Amino acid sequence: MKTVLARIANPVERALDRVFRPSDPQGVVIDPYLGYATPDEILLRGRVLTSLRRTTPEPEDSWFVNLRQMAGLFLTREVAERTVRAGETTAMTDDEGYFTLHLPRGDAAPGWSSHPVEVEGGEGAVLEALVVGPGAPFMVISDIDDTVLETGAYSLLRNLWTSLTGNALTRHVFPDAVELMRGFEARGAPIFFVSSSPWNLHHFLQRIFDRADLPRAPMFLRDLGISRTQFISGTHGDHKGAAIDGLMAAVPDLPVVLVGDTGQHDPQVYLAAAERHPGRVVRVILREPGKGADARDAARMRALEALGVRVDHGPDYAGLAPDIARPA
Known part of the structure; x- marks a missing residue:
């Protein structure tokens, strides 16, 4: 059933994207996620958007203010088919703007590994990944x-x-x-x-x-x-x-x-x-x-x-x- 719904809804979503989103947005940014490492690779993860959505909370904010700010987090404009790069490694964003860069792990030290990432036509970011060391007990x-x-x-x-x-x-x-x-x-x-x-x-x-x-x-x-x-x-x-x-x-x-x-x-x-x-x-x-x-x-x-x-x-x-x- 979900596959059928996807086949119906995906073209509708893509059509709405063409109407309400720029065909070639400028000034795109990276929404950085924390990545991780495998025995062979460091995986850097993120999403390319036309702008970052962030809340500006105060402890005394009313439920209505909080609701409005939370709703704003979902009003993102994703950028598909945009190249991101970390050194010699590149990746292309998918339909929803997500990407994963697969870097060689090499001799990366245990702990957090930081990597500058560039995005075509936009503002780069520093992405981090957790490298698990050989001494971890579990x-x-x-x-x-x-x-x-x-x-x-x-x-x-x-x-x-x-x-x-x-x-x-x-x-x-x-x-x-x-x-x-x-x-x-x-x-x-x-x-x-x-x-x-x-x-x-x-x-x-x-x-x-x-x-x-x-x-x-x-x-x-x-x-x-x-x-x-x-x-x-x-x-x-x-x-x-x-x-x-x-x-x-x-x-x-x-x-x-x-x-x-x-x-x-x-x-x-x-x-x-x-x-x-x-x-x-x-x-x-x-x-x-x-x-x-x-x-x-x-x-x-x-x-x-x-x-x-x-x-x-x-x-x-x-x-x-x-x-x-x-x-x-």
Whole structure:
């Protein structure tokens, strides 16, 4: 059904683009995303737009002001088929303006690697990528909504109200999540965030995370655009599962800790990931928001444990050690 909708909607979207967007926009800019490294490459990610959309929040702003600013984040003008360059490496933006530059990893040192990137006919930017070192003990892949950032995603109306009427200064980050992530960072574990939030919120989420003193980490968000074959780019589970698979391939051999909640099917997604990658997932940590885990999620947690995965779950992350060792 979604493929049929995509075939109908994509030509309509492209026709609207031709009417309302410049055919050859000048002064384009790069919206930079945090990238990551594989054993062979450094992947720099971003999006080319005609201008950057940023909010200017104040703590006392009304819900209406916040709603208007949040809506503005989605009124972007993407630039397709534009060349971006980092040294000798080039890439072309897709229909929605996204690009990924594949640079040779070479002898890049562990940590954050910075690279100037140019864009044809526009303003360049410095893009960064996380290079995982050989001494990392394990890797962490974490959800965002109701895992780190309170959204009420288990309730559609509550989620929409919280997400659209708050701002970067008022959104609530769980202190126990900050403590847990800081503990992982202290252990030398690389952290990656995966969410079904749209890429339009990348900078917004970064500001919230910086204010909360969360570790800096690449995000894998969702494209809500309409392609020739996909309508709203798949489901929540498809997106999260594909991101987990990609990260496991990018950082091979390391044990994996998955952090999430029971409000958006994370037990189902994490069980499927553990089944696809036998032995890689060693621990799953789940917050139980709202009414907590239902019978299906409880069964999936038992299934994870049957695979040998340590499962920690409860209303919060209080008292959880940021390691992968089983208790004696």
